[in-house]
Amino acid sequence: MKYKLGDFVRFVDEKMEGFVTRIIDEQMIGVTGDDDFEIPVLASKVTYVHGYEPDGGKKNSSNVTDEKPAALGEFVKNGVYVGVATDDKANSVVHFHLINETSFQLLATLTTDKQQIFKGEFAGLIAPKSAEKIYSAQLADLQVWPKFIFNVLFSSKQNIEPPAPLSIQEKFKAKDFSTTKKNLPLLNKAGWLIRLDEPELVIDAQKLKESFFESPVExxxxxxxxxxxxxxxxxxxxxxxxxxxxxxxxxxxxxxxxxxxxxxxxxxxxxxxxxxxxxxxxxxxxxxxxxxxxxxxxxxxxxxxxxxxxxxxxxxx
Structure with missing residues (x-):
């Protein structure tokens, strides 16, 4: 299937155009126009509208992999997120972005697992302080979304010890998208933010030892x-x-x-x-x-x- 969710297309045989809001199968897609009605159509019966750029025509700077040196005091080691935002034109479609607020360059992959059928959705480099769109989906189909498997490696040309690789599996639920939207860093748009590199819980061994000798409380x-x-x-x-x-x-x-x-x-x-x-x-x-x-x-x-x-x-x- 050459079309993706959010693509802007025009019907070959009719004076109609709209956004791809559903991938039905290898031959059929759903296209939603200005009237907000989704029309099933053969993929062979539509064509790209040249000149349209998703996300307002902004070019993502994350393709630039040249790493700019950061001062040691300014080197940020944490801040890897998944940002989920609705499409600017088709509100029924959401786009997943991997957001890198760290000073590391990330080598990231996304694999989906739908009933033990695995599919590589994204693999690439994400420069420091940048974001990359990695997946799109119909928000109405949330209940049947696949499991998401994120793998992230950290790299820097500077003398900085990288964190351990991230390997996270996430099955999103409706409650994950019922909270109030917030401004997504680096994207400057409202959406939902999920942190992948949650800070580890640090256990104070001395305090833990002392707690064993405290008198029992009521x-x-x-x-x-x-x-x-x-x-x-x-x-x-x-x-x-x-x-x-x-x-x-x-x-x-x-x-x-x-x-x-x-x-x-x-x-x-x-x-x-x-x-x-x-x-x-x-x-x-x-x-x-x-x-x-x-x-x-x-x-x-x-x-x-x-x-x-x-x-x-x-x-x-």
Whole structure:
């Protein structure tokens, strides 16, 4: 298949053009035009529109592999990310970019694993402080996306010891893309950011040794939470009229974490947080925190007939 998701094409037999938003099989693709309707068409019945450049016609500087020396005090050793952003023209398509904020040159590969069928999607060099598009997919097909296998080697012409190679397997879930978008470094566009080189947990051996000799503390009893937790400040504090916005947010988040931890301890199947609609600040922060919690299977807007858009239901593992 010579076409990729996000390619801009024109129909051979009709006065129509649009973006490739689905690869159906080796012969068929889906093309979405200005009316947002996707039309199945034979790949042989469309052609590239010459002169169109994806991502606004920007040329990616990551093809330049000449490494510019960095001062030792400025040499950045960490900062390898996957940035996922929607296509500028076809919002149903997302593009994966490997973002290198380090001072190392990266030799990176991406392989997909779909039910034990492996396919090399990308292999190349990524210069320091640059990004490279490595994969594209239909966001609506997230549930059937393959497993992603990332392998990254670090290299520098300077006298710097490289980190250990990265080998990471990731199966993305809906909750990974339910959090608020943020500005993606080097790309200057909004999207979702996943860090690949998470810093290692450093264990202080002396403190660990000392903890063995500490006197036992009284066992903490965690009360079982109710299934619906109301986070409206008037339900939590009587003096809420005297609190500023940051104090209110901190109180609500503390109550949220306490209830969520209790639900996990008591192995509840789910719990609902009532946060109200408002300007969405509390809702967005809850979703951001839930998206990072490994004990959360997924979350969604709760029963709309009862809560409108003012509550989130959390399904626990």
């Amino acid at each position: 066992k903490i009893v965690v009360e079982k939470p109710v299934s619906e937790v109301d986070l409206h400040i008037e339900k939590l504090r009587d003096d809420y009229q005297f609190l500023d916005n940051s104090e209110i947010m901190n109180i609500q988040l503390a109550h949220f974490h306490k209830a969520l931890d209790a639900a996990i301890v008591h192995q509840l199947p789910d719990i609902t947080f009532i946060h109200g609609a408002g300007n969405g600040t509390l809702r967005n922060e809850l979703h951001r925190q839930l998206g990072k919690n490994k004990k959360v299977q997924t979350f969604m807007d709760a029963w709309k007939e009862k809560f409108g858009y003012g509550a989130t239901k959390v399904i626990l593992k």
